[in-house]
Amino acid sequence: MAQAAISRLSGLAGKARSTIEPSYKFAEKHVVDQYHKTMQANKQYVVQDQAAADKLFRQWFFTKMSRIPQTVDASHKEWAELKGQWAKRSDLHLAEVGTQLLFVGEVYAWFCVGEVIGRGGSLSGYNI
Numbered sequence: 508m509a510q511a512a513i514s515r516l517s518g519l520a521g522k523a524r525s526t527i528e529p530s531y532k533f534a535e536k537h538v539v540d541q542y543h544k545t546m547q548a549n550k551q552y553v554v555q556d557q558a559a560a561d562k563l564f565r566q567w568f569f570t571k572m573s574r575i576p577q578t579v580d581a582s583h584k585e586w587a588e589l590k591g592q593w594a595k596r597s598d599l600h601l602a603e604v605g606t607q608l609l610f611v612g613e614v615y616a617w618f619c620v621g622e623v624i625g626r627g628g629s630l631s632g633y634n635i
Contacts, residue, residue: 554560623630
């Protein structure tokens with residue numbers, strides 16, 4: 508019985524491979540062609556010198572680092588605004604509260620979806 512199941516599964520795997528392989532080769536050819544066309548059209552932007560590439564990376568990194576204080580200031584302002592809204596929570600309209608609750612629900616739903624995807628589609632836990 509197990510031998511029959513194994514032979515049946517190997518037959519199905521062979522059919523799946525023969526079905527998928529031509530479409531994979533077709534897609535691979537077009538993706539590689541598109542990559543080469545894009546790189547050819549934008550070759551003036553490719554930095555060949557490793558020292559220049561390292562310098563560009565350092566410039567990018569420290570540019571991002573220089574934006575941290577602005578982000579922190581903006582988050583402090585947002586937090587102060589949120590605390591102000593909480594202090595005046597009795598004055599909030601039902602539509603505002605509903606919108607905020609929907610936003611929180613959506614963020615939580617996306618978190619849950621990300622967790623399920625991270626687990627490989629398992630709802631019960633990680634497969635290690």
